[in-house]
Amino acid sequence: MNGTTTNSRTGGRWIRHWDPEDPEFWESTGRRTARRNLVFSVLSEHIGFSIWSLWSVMVLFMGPEYGIDPAGKFFLVAVPTLVGSFVRIPYTVAVARFGGRNWTVVSALLLLAPTLAAAYVMHPGTSYRTFLLVAALTGVGGGNFASSMTNINAFYPARHKGWALGVNAGGGNVGVPVIQLVALAVIGLAGAGHPRLVLAVYLPLIVLAALCAALFMDNLAPVKADTGAIAAVVREKHTWLMSALYIGTFGSFIGFSFAFGLVLQNQFGRTALQAAQLTFLGPLLGSLARPLGGKLADRWGGARITLWNFAAMAAAAGTVTWASAIRSLPLFLTGFVALFALAGLGNGSTYKMIPGIFDAKAQDLIADGTTPADAAAWSRRMSGAAIGVIGAVGALGGLFINLAFRESFRTVHTGTPAFVTFLAAYAACSLLTWAVYLRRPAAAPHGADAPAPARV
Structure with missing residues (x-):
């Protein structure tokens, strides 16, 4: 396969050589x-997102006979996040x-646990504590996103990462709607x-995702376990700055996706069917917009x-705050x-910034004598x-979104105070982006503390 011949590192399908930045390699086989x-990867992550957001739809089935108030339901959908x-x-x-291939198989099969558990407990009379424990199990679906994005990041060259990560994440995000x-x-x-x-719909889909990963995906041998890299990025200020921005984008997407139906039911009096007719639209548009954000970036x-x-x-958020106040x-x-x-x-534009920041820092290393x-x-x-x-912190x-809604509905029986909080947070994120990544200093020194250039 012209440099991509697979051979075993520890058994299975391993690609021993991978250099996507080489144009000839990329065009020939990469x-x-x-x-x-x-x-x-998109297929597996898509199913993972669906299971992660499982309780955003299970609560629509939980009528008065379940004995759970709105605040309890908001907390129930917050636990998986x-x-x-x-x-x-x-x-x-x-x-x-x-x-990447091996872990995609395992992570897909792990989704069977929360799905089967939900099928067992989903009936009136189950204790609230049991519902919380089963909802917590669906959190494994959120992990699929991180492993999938890390894997695809290694497959693509820097010039295509925005598009590739956007498609991967967007295709996964579509699992919510x-x-x-x-x-x-x-x-x-x-x-x-x-x-x-x-749940009966998703059990065979989980098995299908695992089977496809086993048959058609590859492992990259050059990508090896590196806990030192995680320790290093934790010390990077840009890791935490980008985490704050990702809280604002992805945190909003997943939080609103989980809470949308409950807000419609409790603030606007929609029935389960009426809420379900509307809840998919926002997450669908948000998912489809993610690759566009990467492309624009x-x-x-x-x-x-x-x-x-x-x-x-x-x-x-200002529009929603006004609409909430006047109902x-x-x-x-x-x-x-x-x-x-x-x-x-x-989501797409912030994820494009992450490799861009470290590519910019790599240029500083070259200027200081490191080989390209x-x-x-x-x-x-x-x-x-x-x-x-960043994906972990951002999630x-x-x-935070669902806890804000829980407190808002518990105290004033409306989501208006929560929306005011979200408006202030988005304004702060906009200011942070400008101050750190776009404002040009009078003198920009090389090194880790230099602000990233505007091209990030």
Whole structure:
């Protein structure tokens, strides 16, 4: 395969040589191999996102007979985001330790546990504590995102990372509206008393995703376990700055996806069927916008797109705040769907910034005497680790979103105070992006503390 001959590192399908930055290598065999792995990575991550967001639709089936109030339901959908955040770091390390293909198989099969558990407990009379424990299990679906993004990041050259990571993440994110559409179909056809039908749809899909990964994906031997890289990126200030921005984009997407139906039910009095008819639209647009955000970032720079995107998110949050205060459902839906689309767009642009930051720092290393090959290897190593850490911290935004809604509905029975908080957060993220990644200092020294250039 012209430099991509597979051979065993520890058994299985391993590619021993991988150099996507070499144009000849990329055009001859790299592009084809990378795209094949991207396709099946998207499939597995898509199912992972669906299971991660499982309880955003299960709560629509939980009528008064379940005895759980709105605040309890908001906390129930918040638990998977918390667990999903914590498992993202080990999932990131697992790609390098076991191989991207091997870990995709394992991580897909792990989704069987929360799905089967939900099928067992989903009936009136189950204790709230049991529901919380089973909801926590679905957090493993959030880990699939981190391992998938780390794996695909290693397959693609820097010039195509924005597009590739956007497609991978966007295809995965679509798992959220898809499971909501499945729930809509079940409620519409069988009624709100048959939540297990949703689970029956996903059990064979989980097995299919694992089987496809086993048959069609590859492991990259040059990508090896490197806990030192994670320790290094944790000490990088840009890791935490980008984590804050990712909380604003991805945290908003996943948090709103989990909470949308509950807000419609509790603030606007929608029934389970009426809520299900609307909840899929925002996550769908947000998922489709993510590759566009990556593409725009490839063309204009991730920081520029991120800056204006946060400004637009603040404007949309203002619209939703006003609509919430006057209880206008049409205006609320307009603003909320816009928030979803912009969150998706920002997901793509912020993820493009991550490898761009370390590529810019690699140029400083070259200026200080490091060879281009070593600098490029350092950049890939650091950006791969940073993606895992930033993805983990960013997912906590979903927890914050749902806790804000829980407190807002518990105290004033409306989401208005929560939306005011979100508006302020987006304005702060826009300012942070400008101050760190776009404002040009009078003198920009080389080194780790220099602000990233505007092209990031």
